[in-house]
Amino acid sequence: GAGVSQSPSNKVTEKGKDVELRCDPISGHTALYWYRQSLGQGLEFLIYFQGNSAPDKSGLPSDRFSAERTGGSVSTLTIQRTQQEDSAVYLCASSQRVGLAGGPVETQYFGPGTRLLVL
Amino acid sequence: SQKIEQNSEALNIQEGKTATLTCNYTNYSPAYLQWYRQDPGRGPVFLLLIRENEKEKRKERLKVTFDTTLKQSLFHITASQPADSATYLCALYFQKLVFGTGTRLLVSP
Numbered sequence: 001g002a003g004v005s006q007s008p009s010n011k012v013t014e015k016g017k018d019v020e021l022r023c024d025p026i027s028g029h030t031a032l033y034w035y036r037q038s039l040g041q042g043l044e045f046l047i048y049f050q051g052n053s054a055p056d057k058s059g060l061p062s063d064r065f066s067a068e069r070t071g072g073s074v075s076t077l078t079i080q081r082t083q084q085e086d087s088a089v090y091l092c093a094s095s096q097r098v099g100l101a102g103g104p105v106e107t108q109y110f111g112p113g114t115r116l117l118v119l
Numbered sequence: 120s121q122k123i124e125q126n127s128e129a130l131n132i133q134e135g136k137t138a139t140l141t142c143n144y145t146n147y148s149p150a151y152l153q154w155y156r157q158d159p160g161r162g163p164v165f166l167l168l169i170r171e172n173e174k175e176k177r178k179e180r181l182k183v184t185f186d187t188t189l190k191q192s193l194f195h196i197t198a199s200q201p202a203d204s205a206t207y208l209c210a211l212y213f214q215k216l217v218f219g220t221g222t223r224l225l226v227s228p
Contacts, residue, residue, distance in 0.1 A: 042220030091162050102170050108160025108216055
């Protein structure tokens with residue numbers, strides 16, 4: 001497909017279980033972002049991958065959260081020992097820095113999100 | 120600390136009027152600023168980009184201004200329609216893209 005895809009689209013889990021959320025970015029995009037969005041709230045930055053550089057993990061809320069990006073493509077966000085406050089929509093976005101006349105720009109393309117509900 | 124501020128209260132306007140949304144930022148020197156639209160249950164979608172050396176950008180009924188002295192961007196939708204109802208987010212590029220919290224726009228028929 002041409003866009004960013006995420007799976008599963010919905011996930012219901014019990015408190016204390018681990019979950020894995022997957023993101024397939026647009027082919028060729030070197031940057032990948034994970035965000036969390038609670039109901040009616042803004043985007044909360046979680047983690048940022050750019051090419052082969054070390055990821056920017058500054059937004060991860062606790063050590064229960066981790067993410068990997070294998071082969072510069074697919075990314076997995078893992079939440080261990082889920083808590084009820086982890087319930088939210090988890091959005092993935094990919095981007096490519098494009099050189100334009102005024103300088104390079106980066107535009108993010110978002111996936112549809114994974115709706116996580118922790119009971 | 121660095122902040123991007125958008126009005127958290129929803130903006131309610133009548134169809135046909137001009138909607139104006141504000142994005143203020145502190146402690147950033149962004150190379151450019153973007154506006155995105157987010158509909159319920161969906162991810163944000165890119166609308167417009169404006170660079171630090173540009174004062175104004177237009178696209179159809181949309182207009183964006185960027186004042187780096189005031190550290191503010193204004194986003195205007197002219198001749199607004201109910202279909203314009205959504206949440207609008209600004210985003211700054213400074214080492215990475217950083218989003219504001221968004222403002223919800225409601226356009227009544």
